[in-house]
Amino acid sequence: MKESTTKEQVLKQIRDALxxxxxxxxxxxxxxxxxxxxxxxxxxxxxxxxxxxxSGNFVYCADDVDFIQNFNQIAINCKWNNLxxxxxxxxxxxxxxxxxxxxxxxDFLQQKVGITxxxxxxxxxxxxxxxxxxxxxxxxxxxxxxxxxxxxxSQLVKDIKHALKLIRNKYDTMPxxxxxxxxxxxxxxxxxxxxxxxxxxxxxxxxLIDDSI
Numbered sequence: 034m035k036e037s038t039t040k041e042q043v044l045k046q047i048r049d050a051l052x053x054x055x056x057x058x059x060x061x062x063x064x065x066x067x068x069x070x071x072x073x074x075x076x077x078x079x080x081x082x083x084x085x086x087x088s089g090n091f092v093y094c095a096d097d098v099d100f101i102q103n104f105n106q107i108a109i110n111c112k113w114n115n116l117x118x119x120x121x122x123x124x125x126x127x128x129x130x131x132x133x134x135x136x137x138x139x140d141f142l143q144q145k146v147g148i149t150x151x152x153x154x155x156x157x158x159x160x161x162x163x164x165x166x167x168x169x170x171x172x173x174x175x176x177x178x179x180x181x182x183x184x185x186x187s188q189l190v191k192d193i194k195h196a197l198k199l200i201r202n203k204y205d206t207m208p209x210x211x212x213x214x215x216x217x218x219x220x221x222x223x224x225x226x227x228x229x230x231x232x233x234x235x236x237x238x239x240x241l242i243d244d245s246i
Contacts, residue, residue: 043218050150069157076156076189077241083159087216090238100183100242101129107238108132115178117144120168123183142162147177147234152203152211153196154189154239160215161239162196164208172212180214185244 073077081091092107094100108130110114117135118124127134127148135144149169152162161182163174174180190196195212201207218233 043090059063062125063234072156072191073221076191077186078244080154080159080189080241084216084239085159087159088237089159090215090236092238092240094240094242096246097126097242100126100240104240105130105132111134111179115145115231116145116148117141117146117173117177118148119154119173120148120150122151122168123148126183141172141176146179146181147173148181148183151182151184151188152200154184154241155196155213156189157192158213160193160213160216162193162200163212163214164200165210166204166208168203174212174214175218175233177234179236179238181238181240183240183242185242187244191239200213 057087074082077093081093084091092103094103104127108114115135116132117140118127119136124134124136147169149163150167152164152167154161161184165171190199197211200211214237215238216236220232
């Protein structure tokens, strides 16, 4: 009975508040202005600095040719093997690298290095926006030990809200999964020891190709 009485008191207070509305004491607050400081550097430099801070590996490429040269050199230096990619556009780009690229479904479990595109790069956070509507799907973002993302300068945006606005315009229906990748997977849940790659790739590389010219 006491519980019912308390419930009625709460409901009465809600009804009274709806009937006798008070003026907003904070009517002069500006909710539209950005809470962030303005960028002091270009979007690519801002992204690179933020991405490096979260243990990402950033590689700037002047064009597609420069990308192939950088990609080959890093693949050799890091002794990458079992490279895997299922994106047709990327496979065309990577054919000039002369490196063997796995691309069939039966090869999926063998991959050590997964190569994908992304939707957008969030400059302020150093984050990578991916979605389920990409040709690589969901699995490629979490399965490989090393995740290589090939992106273009035109995919750089300032903040998350700008990326979400663009992705709404890009697709007729929103992807069932939109996610942000901010550096390699990590956890400190086990004996407070930082473990890299606990829930996904241990290393993330972003090759940013300049298409602004």
